[in-house]
Amino acid sequence: GQQVMQIPQYQHVQEGEDFTTYCNSSTTLSNIQWYKQRPGGHPVFLIQLVKSGEVKKQKRLTFQFGEAKKNSSLHITATQTTDVGTYFCAGRSTGNQFYFGTGTSLTVIP
Amino acid sequence: ETGVTQTPRHLVMGMTNKKSLKCEQHLGHNAMYWYKQSAKKPLELMFVYNFKEQTENNSVPSRFSPECPNSSHLFLHLHTLQPEDSALYLCASSQDRGQSSPLHFGNGTRLTVT
Numbered sequence: 001g002q003q004v005m006q007i008p009q010y011q012h013v014q015e016g017e018d019f020t021t022y023c024n025s026s027t028t029l030s031n032i033q034w035y036k037q038r039p040g041g042h043p044v045f046l047i048q049l050v051k052s053g054e055v056k057k058q059k060r061l062t063f064q065f066g067e068a069k070k071n072s073s074l075h076i077t078a079t080q081t082t083d084v085g086t087y088f089c090a091g092r093s094t095g096n097q098f099y100f101g102t103g104t105s106l107t108v109i110p
Numbered sequence: 111e112t113g114v115t116q117t118p119r120h121l122v123m124g125m126t127n128k129k130s131l132k133c134e135q136h137l138g139h140n141a142m143y144w145y146k147q148s149a150k151k152p153l154e155l156m157f158v159y160n161f162k163e164q165t166e167n168n169s170v171p172s173r174f175s176p177e178c179p180n181s182s183h184l185f186l187h188l189h190t191l192q193p194e195d196s197a198l199y200l201c202a203s204s205q206d207r208g209q210s211s212p213l214h215f216g217n218g219t220r221l222t223v224t
Contacts, residue, residue, distance in 0.1 A: 004152070031210065033213075041217070042200060042215040042216060042217050043153070043200070043213070043215050045212040045213060048210060048212060050210070088152075088153070096207070098155065099152075100152045100153040101152060102151075102152045103152065
């Protein structure tokens with residue numbers, strides 16, 4: 001069945017280092033969304049990507065949707081302690097089913 | 111502050127108890143969802159309501175019973191739960207079930223079944 005996998009599962013970085021999480025789907029997606037969940041909090045919507053090869057930026061965050069619309073990445077430049085949390089991708093299939101990835105938990109060491 | 115409010119924030123219940131989780135959204139959305147979040151697992155979609163009608167039930171055991179009296183309120187009735195049902199239960203809403211509607215989550219109810 002449909003699966004959306006994320007790697008890595010955990011990432012520890014020194015403050016100021018960059019961070020990337022990757023999201024891979026077994027099937028083609030119509031769009032992909034990214035969410036951030038702070039420790040003890042709830043997922044908060046960050047962005048949606050729709051077009052093949054699309055790249056969007058939010059300050060230090062860069063989101064990319066693959067050409068085949070089966071993978072996506074989130075890159076954070078020069079991490080800060082406020083970036084701590086779990087980042088989830090969520091892919092919507094062409095059948096309008098919505099699948100969350102397994103998440104990447106980011107720890108930033110001051 | 112989230113536009114989706116969930117109560118209670120924490121709940122401890124025995125396996126023979128009956129309890130209900132409540133969710134209310136103040137965003138004027140038409141779709142509401144229940145998700146289960148367990149450690150080391152992806153968010154699991156349980157139920158979807160669109161314009162008060164249940165549109166999805168992802169093979170959820172009958173000990174979980176949803177209720178959606180209107181587009182703003184969603185309940186999850188619990189009875190004879192198992193310890194493995196302990197998890198964070200998240201309610202979410204979206205404008206509709208369309209392909210470009212992001213989800214707005216509540217703070218969740220942390221459920222412990224003893």
